Amino acid sequence: MTKRKFLGEFEQVVLLAVIRMAGDGYGMAIRREIEERTGRGVSIGAIYATLERLEAKGYVGSRSGSPSPERGGRARRHFAISAEGRTALQRSRDMLGSMWDGVDLEQPDSEGQEVA
Amino acid sequence: MTKRKFLGEFEQVVLLAVIRMAGDGYGMAIRREIEERTGRGVSIGAIYATLERLEAKGYVGSRSGSPSPERGGRARRHFAISAEGRTALQRSRDMLGSMWDGVDLEQPDSEGQEVA
DNA sequence: GCCCGTAGTTCTATTTTGTAGAACAATTCC
């Protein structure tokens, strides 16, 4: 179990959704947030699997919501980011950022070396 | 072979390195670029596997260098990004960007809902 | 022409992530 230094692509997305929901996010809502914000369709299974992994790594914590919500349906499981989660996100952002630094996608490579 | 809509985390990094090297990047140099720029250690196998995948998806093209380089050692295989590669990079950047939008890592969640 | 060093790429194997959707669980309202 070599500890990975950077978050996976989807892990980043999910973790950001968790932050956005300010500790009140839960599976279905997190999914909605991602879909609305990015237009990316995601299955519910993908969300939970990722959340599960993030929790195993200590990047998020979860607590189950009030047992009897006034609305029917099963209790929610709320997720909140941890300090380590924040750090991990920062690390990933900075790493990617350093690769993006100075890159301009509109322009072809300085030398015009593009390929078909 | 369901075509993925977004690049993987490492795919992004490698693709950015390819752009940076302006069409003259090759395995070992791409690796060096990533390590120097990000401090992230990467195995050579990881680089090639990823480059291979990017090529299969049409995001980069490759051509082998001059058969008789004035330096000894095997011929290089140069990689250059394609128009589709650029588009893919843009898509991934925008998607992630929309999730980052407005997020401030220094601040705990608006509600202070952090977890141990 | 054959070894040696050097520079590079391929190959093999395995773990971790990403993905989907069906199954299951818990609650309210009739």
Next chain:
DNA sequence: GGAATTGTTCTACAAAATAGAACTACGGGC
């Protein structure tokens, strides 16, 4: 109790990430 509703868990598999050993191809001496 049964249906509707809301949500989570489970099962299965594909794709991406990762490492490092093996292999290839060249130049330079001798």
